[in-house]
Amino acid sequence: MPTVSVKRDLLFEALGQKYTDEEFDELCFEFGLELDEITSEKEILIREQGGEKAEGASDVVLYKIDVPANRYDLLCLEGLVRGLQVFKEKLEAPRYKRVSPADGGEPQRLVITEETASVRPHAVAAVLRNITFTQERYESFIELQEKLHQNICRKRTLVAIGTHDLDTISGPFTYTAKPPGEIRFKPLSQSREYTAAELMSLYKTDSHLRHYLHIIENEPLYPIIYDSNGIVLSMPPIINGDHSKISLNTKNIFIECTATDLTKVNRFTLIITVCLFVCFNTFFILFRVEEAEVVYPDGRLSVYPELAYRTETLSGDFINKRVGINESAESIAQLLTRMCLRSEVSGEGDLIQVEIPPTRADVIHACDIMEDAAIAYGFNNIVRSTPRTYTVANQLPVNKLTELLRQDLTAAGFTEALTFALCSEEDIADKLRKNITETRAVHISNPKTADFQVARTSLLPGLLKTIAANRKMPLPLKLFEISDVVLKDETKDVGARNNRRLCAVYYNKSPGFEVIHGLLDRVMQLLDVKPGRNQGYHIQAAEDSTFFPGRCAEIFSCGKSIGHLGVLHPDVISRFELTMPCSAIDIDIEPFL
């Protein structure tokens, strides 16, 4: 869930009411939000960087509020205030409107050239007029843009937003792509011009921008937007030009959004522009955005932003049945209206017409409307009831067997270990004196550390690591684990399967083969398998590179090999940084189901 950080006093001022922390927490809960933390810039600095750095920092109270991941419309102070005011029925939900230029002039135009096709083929645009910034509104504007970049824009990989002071540039604008060496401009917060190639190396050390470089770094052409005089607006998704930067004095804003995915950018644009408008509607009377035209390489012309309102019709009965309440259609319509979904009873049975605004791109099904009705009704007001679903429980056989064996292994004096299912290649191969290719191991493509290169093919490495971590404990150490290993298996839809294994180790000054052998006998007794060659179990000398030569046996049950037991090879012992002899048993328990 994204977190929005707002100044408490500003928030209360905008809401026109003061709350205690408890009251505001309660209001958040009712509205489906969570007041995560009450803090201040100073407190945050003290926590993150220590007391010295925090000296002189602001101790204005900040509320950190968790917003559901789908509610982009609540990601800034202004949006949050709007949502809460509507929820409390102090305001009506705004209607957003796209308008033509006021003076009857031509709309701004963004022309996309075909060169963009290989790198970032989509762009849309819009214009905001007659903005009045204050320092706080300016900060909120920038913060919202950043929040959207981090969330819906997927750290700019899907969409990048550029905002420009329209009065410093002149259309029509051209969105094209050029080799990095041919792009040259003065970027934001720099004092001179750089080529795109120079910028990429300059930003390598920039703590913020370096995270976005990979998006276009290896492309032959970089995306770039010019105005009619050849001034660079931005090089999306990395940086804007310095020339058109927004300031406190900016009155008119040109917004461009570029993207790799048309669907996303379309829907996104709706949200971003409208949200920006929501931002400013506290001091704007009109919820208006000026249209802009986008011309595609094939000559097609589209007008943006699309501010599409959609109407869904559903019955009061549907809401009542899904939520488990019994409200009239009128009262449900009122609940929905409080959630910024203007609703009216249609007069036809208990049907309700619900208008979905462009800000609520998350509402894609009647069940989303149902959820909002439930939030507005108050989860705590819904009467709890037990479903009448009658069922008989069954345990999964392999888990039932595992539970029984675990109990008995502890009764036999062995202690249960819980070890990771992921490990390094070395753990299951080199350290066990096996070749990685013979392990049938499943390999992970993107581990962050070498500790998670493969899924384990044996429980033994985990147990040996557990012993190594507990070398100070008095001898003997007797450990076991019954859990899954993962093996490649072509017959499965995903090409791999789990296998439930039992593994136990005995670590002492003497190898204790007889102890581990005795444990096998006990396990077999529990499984009701008697010693014997045919229908019973027996062990027979075997060679296995993990074990000491002549000290390893293969275990057969009903004629089928189920695993090994023996004294570990001294190299295995040393490779796990152990010093004492150790014997082990490793068997597959699935044949006993």
Added chain:
Amino acid sequence: MADNGLLESVLRLVEKVDGGTDSQDVAADLGVDHQVIVGAVKSLQALGEVISAEQKSSRHWELTGEGREIAEQGSHEARVFNAIPDEGLPQNQLMKMPSGKVGFSKAMSNKWIRLDKAHEGGPRVFKTVEAIEDTVRDKLQLVQKGQSAKLEDKEKNELKKRKLLSEVTVKSYWITKGSSFSTTITKQETELTPEMIASGSWKEKKFKPYNFEAMGVAPDCGHLHPLMKVRTQFRQIFLEMGFTEMPTNNFIESSFWNFDSLFQPQQHPARDQHDTFFISDPALAHEFPQDYLERVKKVHSEGGYGSQGYKYDWKIEEAQKNLLRTHTTAVSARMLYKLAQQKFTPVKYFSIDRVFRNETLDATHLAEFHQIEGVVADYGLTLGNLMGILHQFFTKLGLKKWVEVGNSGVFRPEMLLPMGLPEGVSVIAWGLSLERYVDTHT
């Protein structure tokens, strides 16, 4: 252990004195080494409350080996003096004496003797005084008698410098009568033996009291892992509530079942390389229920079942990617799909098993943890039902407040209807992390 004779001698001495005695005095009285008495004190203590002994330490002066020799035979200089006859002694002969070197120079500085270098037949040593007083010896003998207090500190330090005296710390006991003091020794038995039972001799024996303050010996047994014990507890609760266990023994899952079937769009952040472990071998899943896959593709890209869909280009290549499942809900999806392929009967399912997230290990992040999940599918389930069942679940767990423990909700129609479940069927579900629960509630 010291023999009973000695122990009884000690006890007789202790009996004679009021207010107790020092073990060093006891050693002096009995004429034995102090260490022997210390052993005797320990033996007596082991018999119970016969005596009480308090340890103390004292410092005193003691002769060194050389000091003892001097106390017995006289100082080196005195020995040199006494060895010289009236007619004198050749220096080389004197130097051959054991005390020659040291004694010669000391006696010279005391002006007891003189050296005639020019004497005929080589240098010769003569007495210069008639008789001498061997004060060094006298002082050492005082110390030997335990009268070191008669010497001044300066004198003692001088002798210490000559390595004839040393100051030692002696640990001794102050012995007083115990509550069951007696001058005769009755040996206490430590444990009852089969022989005592057979012979009845236990009736006459005294038994050494147990120390009930000590800890017992740990039993020779194994233990279950604490986290797995809690897993068993949760499993039990689900079984008591009539939930059937799902087959979650498949850590490797396809993106299709882990994400797409759950109506998770292909651009969702959870599907990022940073959050999910993808598999390089076997990289792709190769088998899907084809009809169902088409319906999933359609609901994502075009919508349907009353949904707008996500309106993007759904790609099979994304769905095929194998991964380490990020939640057990992937298994719930498989189970619900399977359920939809037969005539619908209501079900309650649960699972508790490992899930994986691509994290770097630290104190608050684990790359794998156990997810606890409960699922109920039936006609007409409501949010009120979900809250009712959660209430029952957490009441069984003994939790009154269950906010923030986990997540719960109703599965979306875009997930259920493509599977083929009947229109009126709702599926409610909840999940929590076993590790997080244990961290915060135990």
